[in-house]
Amino acid sequence: MVHFMSFLIAFSLIAVSGKASSGFLYPQFYDHSCPRAQAMVKSVVAKAVAKETRMAASLLRLLFHDCFVKGCDASLLLDSSGTITSEKRSNPNRNSARGFEVLDGIKSALEKECPQTVSCADILALAARDSTVLTGGPSWEVPLGRRDSRSASLSGSNNNIPPPNSTFQTLLTKFKLQGLDVVDLVALSGSHTIGDSRCTSFRQRLYNQSGNGQPDNTLDQSYAAQLRPRCPRSGGDQNLFVLDFVSPTKFDNAYYKNILASKGLLNSDQVLLTKNKASMELVNLYFFGGQLSTWPTT
Structure with a gap:
């Protein structure tokens, strides 16, 4: 019973996190360029969830909110700048999206291990999977090889993410x-x-x-x-x-x-x-x- 439900959730999460703006994704993408990438992501997420169990849900939610806007490209992680209005300011994210500091910690560790190799989009997808597993949910192989977005879409975030009061x-x-x-x-x-x-x-x-x-x-x-x-x-x-x-x-x-x-x-x-x-x-x-x-x- 639970196994079947878990399978469907895992399958649907793959459908979401496997989306990319371009290129072919596969789980072994970093096996040679950064072989410890997945283990390092899991280690940081495990420490964060051990410190605060709620963080698992927060990281999973970030993936969902990222993928529903322009695909799974980490556009949600971009801060506002001269040419970017951050998706963090949208109605679904403002005052509620959290966990960015955990992703920053993962990115910092990976940059020391293998500079300019692992994308933030892949980090987010892996962190969501690990968060699910750490709280007793299903595991799945994460397709990897995404490229990070250089732009954000505030309107896409406001319009594409389903509100909690949706019909x-x-x-x-x-x-x-x-x-x-x-x-x-x-x-x-x-x-x-x-x-x-x-x-x-x-x-x-x-x-x-x-x-x-x-x-x-x-x-x-x-x-x-x-x-x-x-x-x-x-x-x-x-x-x-x-x-x-x-x-x-x-x-x-x-x-x-x-x-x-x-x-x-x-x-x-x-x-x-x-x-x-x-x-x-x-x-x-x-x-x-x-x-x-x-x-x-x-």
Whole structure:
């Protein structure tokens, strides 16, 4: 059951992290030019996650936010300059994207080991894989050989990354723009089994501030009552809440159990169960490990 779900997540992560702006990617790319590259990345990530477990989710999220803008090219890591407006300033990243200092530490170590060899884009892809493994998730071979971007896209970051309050159709549309389908959508959403979310990302579910003033009826009300004291109608925007209250630091399939219990924290989590038959079947499949009579289609 868990193995099958892990396989799908790993497959979807490969689909995302294997994207590059040009060139052919393969796992052995640095075997001769920097043979210790992967081990060095893993070592730094392991120390960072041991110091702060949340860092695993932060690094995984950076890969997702990078790949959905111009491909997996490390454009997210660029700071603003005379010709660049950093993607760090976008709505999905501002005040929430973190872990850059870990990547800087990896890059510094690799530059001493093999100067001007390992790209930041590859470092980010490896760090996301290692973060997943260190929290109990699946492992996979990372295709390597990406080249780093020399430009960023603030508009791409604002428009391409799915917001936490997205409708199902918005989610699917943004995934399809990246060449991903409903299977990838539900599998990659499973990465919310680790990490935190800010109050501002789900407040509307507690108070339905943009609707008729009634709470979201797809959210378990006992769960909502537990959330409201630290996520009031106003204020507390940056207060953090675990995405998976069952096992918040373990990469497992409890995320899908939460959705089935109407306890998905974000709207973008819960709509996987309530708004589309194919995604609903996949949520059940990834938790229960059953067999689908037919492969889901939208």
